[in-house]
Amino acid sequence: MEILANLGIGLDAAFTATNLLYCLIGVFLGTAIGVLPGLGPAATIAMLLPATFALPTVSSLIMLAGIYYGAQYGGSTTAILVNLPGESSSVVTAIDGYQMARKGQAGKALAVAALGSFFAGTVATVLLALFAPPLAEVALKFGPAEYFSLMVLGLVASVVLASGSLLKAIGMIVLGLLLGLIGTDVNSGVPRYTFDLPQLADGINFVIVAMGMFGIGEIIRNLEHEETRTLVMSKVKGLMPTLDDLKRCAAPVVRGTMIGSALGILPGGGAMLSSFASYSIEKKLAKNSEEFGKGAIQGVAGPESANNAGAQTSFIPMLTLGIPSNPVMALMIGAMIIQGIQPGPAVMTEQPALFWGIIVSMWIGNLFLVVLNLPLIGIWVRMIMVPYHLLYPLILVFCGIGVFSLNNSDFDIFLMAGFGLFGYICAKLECEPAPMLLGFILGPMMEEYLRRALLLSRSDPMVFFERPISATMLGLAILALIVVFAPSLRKKREEAFAE
Amino acid sequence: MNKFVHNPKDFWSGVMFLLFAAGAVVIGQDYSMGTAGRMGPAYFPTVLGGLLGVIGLVTMLRGLFTRGEAMERFSYRNALLVLVAVVLFGFLVRGAGMVPAVIALVLVSAVASARFRIKAALPLSIGAALFCLLVFVKGLGLPIPAFGPWFGQ
Numbered sequence: 001m002e003i004l005a006n007l008g009i010g011l012d013a014a015f016t017a018t019n020l021l022y023c024l025i026g027v028f029l030g031t032a033i034g035v036l037p038g039l040g041p042a043a044t045i046a047m048l049l050p051a052t053f054a055l056p057t058v059s060s061l062i063m064l065a066g067i068y069y070g071a072q073y074g075g076s077t078t079a080i081l082v083n084l085p086g087e088s089s090s091v092v093t094a095i096d097g098y099q100m101a102r103k104g105q106a107g108k109a110l111a112v113a114a115l116g117s118f119f120a121g122t123v124a125t126v127l128l129a130l131f132a133p134p135l136a137e138v139a140l141k142f143g144p145a146e147y148f149s150l151m152v153l154g155l156v157a158s159v160v161l162a163s164g165s166l167l168k169a170i171g172m173i174v175l176g177l178l179l180g181l182i183g184t185d186v187n188s189g190v191p192r193y194t195f196d197l198p199q200l201a202d203g204i205n206f207v208i209v210a211m212g213m214f215g216i217g218e219i220i221r222n223l224e225h226e227e228t229r230t231l232v233m234s235k236v237k238g239l240m241p242t243l244d245d246l247k248r249c250a251a252p253v254v255r256g257t258m259i260g261s262a263l264g265i266l267p268g269g270g271a272m273l274s275s276f277a278s279y280s281i282e283k284k285l286a287k288n289s290e291e292f293g294k295g296a297i298q299g300v301a302g303p304e305s306a307n308n309a310g311a312q313t314s315f316i317p318m319l320t321l322g323i324p325s326n327p328v329m330a331l332m333i334g335a336m337i338i339q340g341i342q343p344g345p346a347v348m349t350e351q352p353a354l355f356w357g358i359i360v361s362m363w364i365g366n367l368f369l370v371v372l373n374l375p376l377i378g379i380w381v382r383m384i385m386v387p388y389h390l391l392y393p394l395i396l397v398f399c400g401i402g403v404f405s406l407n408n409s410d411f412d413i414f415l416m417a418g419f420g421l422f423g424y425i426c427a428k429l430e431c432e433p434a435p436m437l438l439g440f441i442l443g444p445m446m447e448e449y450l451r452r453a454l455l456l457s458r459s460d461p462m463v464f465f466e467r468p469i470s471a472t473m474l475g476l477a478i479l480a481l482i483v484v485f486a487p488s489l490r491k492k493r494e495e496a497f498a499e
Numbered sequence: 500m501n502k503f504v505h506n507p508k509d510f511w512s513g514v515m516f517l518l519f520a521a522g523a524v525v526i527g528q529d530y531s532m533g534t535a536g537r538m539g540p541a542y543f544p545t546v547l548g549g550l551l552g553v554i555g556l557v558t559m560l561r562g563l564f565t566r567g568e569a570m571e572r573f574s575y576r577n578a579l580l581v582l583v584a585v586v587l588f589g590f591l592v593r594g595a596g597m598v599p600a601v602i603a604l605v606l607v608s609a610v611a612s613a614r615f616r617i618k619a620a621l622p623l624s625i626g627a628a629l630f631c632l633l634v635f636v637k638g639l640g641l642p643i644p645a646f647g648p649w650f651g652q
Contacts, residue, residue, distance in 0.1 A: 193544075404643070
């Protein structure tokens with residue numbers, strides 16, 4: 001019963017007054033940003049990262065994780081009450097959730113979403129505890145060749161599963177890899193692409209890139225179409241679903257949890273993709289499929305469970321392999337590096353309290369979220385109505401102070417403004433910023449592993465294909481690319497995203 | 500131009516990728532290349548630059564031969580106001596201090612909104628400055644003065 005012993009370590013780490021407090025702060029902030037207009041988890045975590053440097057590692061990561069899955073809860077609240085998904089993963093929740101709200105069943109929809117998410121979060125936490133250790137053990141045997149191939153696979157998978165133009169997404173990855181190389185080359189000590197600026201000698205801090213692209217770029221974009229939010233109801237009543245509702249939701253919740261857990265592990269839009277998959281499956285399986293789109297309770301329960309499970313299991317590749325599956329995970333990896341921890345399979349054995357503490361804290365955090373969300377719904381409703389024109393100047397203030405506090409350098413602020421402009425241009429060109437951030441974080445690591453692998457093999461590139469694990473991963477990456485670029489399947493993919 | 504470019508978003512994305520690729524390869528020439536077994540600092544960026552160049556070229560060509568939506572208009576005014584506000588904050592924060600920098604950032608950026616009202620923006624900026632003073636300077640102890648050396652303190 002090793003898992004119980006491990007969870008015991010996690011309980012010890014998570015159940016301290018400080019860590020419980022940071023977990024609570026994390027999920028509270030997460031829900032708030034999920035509810036507030038135009039502010040996503042990636043930008044928020046980037047803004048808060050500088051403030052966490054002074055915290056103990058476990059506390060800071062527990063809080064950052066809480067922000068991420070808390071945002072999933074908050075995102076569904078806005079989806080149901082104002083028909084505007086707070087996060088991309090709650091797009092489908094808006095379809096039936098908002099219709100339920102218009103029929104006066106907002107309370108019921110919110111309750112089902114919260115309870116389904118809690119169930120999914122619990123199951124996904126157990127899965128994480130079960131599957132992470134064996135995966136990390138396999139990964140401990142990895143050499144540089146395996147790591148390089150794993151990163152290639154991770155990056156390829158992250159764009160195959162994302163929506164939008166594949167070619168442009170790959171371009172953004174490569175661009176991110178290149179930007180990640182700016183700074184002093186660790187092997188030769190040569191400053192690369194620094195334009196003789198001493199401020200660039202240590203490279204660009206990923207917080208600056210994330211805040212620029214996801215914070216400032218997004219604000220300029222949002223200002224183009226400022227939305228007015230109108231609530232369907234001023235007071236949310238009737239929170240408790242009936243026994244009949246619960247019966248109808250049980251199966252969708254379980255199916256959603258399974259779909260979400262499986263898709264969440266894959267790099268790319270785990271949480272978003274799984275909510276879409278769950279919705280279309282429930283629509284096909286339901287006896288009352290004609291009710292879908294008009295306020296079917298299953299259409300809320302399934303996707304909400306799926307996106308929460310997906311958000312939770314996306315921690316598996318991050319914690320065990322050190323590979324980010326989405327921008328938020330990339331930021332968490334950055335947070336670990338700043339705290340002096342090299343992400344990867346060794347984290348579990350060298351920092352068991354950190355590893356298991358985060359896992360246990362997720363379950364605690366989910367419990368907090370159910371408690372926070374249902375009774376405090378009045379607060380969230382008021383937050384939904386915060387007008388964007390009063391909010392975004394404050395976001396800019398937090399970005400500015402956050403970036404300045406990294407190095408007390410005004411150059412960093414100008415750099416952030418530059419990335420903000422770049423992010424806005426990318427949005428106009430429909431080039432996704434998320435793959436770029438993944439590439440940016442992985443760039444230096446990939447170069448290092450490539451170097452070591454080829455040094456060990458005496459510059460024989462076949463090393464990547466001769467080692468079985470490495471060959472399998474590269475094979476999968478190539479297969480994924482062929483599948484997506486093949487014309488007939490490409491059409492299906494487009495249809496799937498159009499749905 | 501519109502005669503040839505049928506998919507401007509792809510076309511200009513391709514141009515952007517090509518520019519970055521060219522930059523990476525050209526600047527990379529200053530560093531030593533090394534060999535695959537002993538990579539110099541230029542090796543990996545040059546390979547990536549080449550890859551990005553190919554992707555950029557294909558994307559650009561796709562912009563010529565496929566049909567796509569027109570580019571949305573750039574809202575220069577909003578972008579400029581937001582970016583100028585941030586840059587202004589960068590210039591002010593060290594010399595003028597936290598309070599003037601935050602007030603300037605909030606006031607200038609707030610003008611970008613279609614719902615800008617000075618009656619709302621002014622108290623917002625003062626409130627934000629007070630909040631930052633209490634939380635970041637007094638609370639977290641960031642080394643940013645409330646009013647900087649420009650005010651003779």
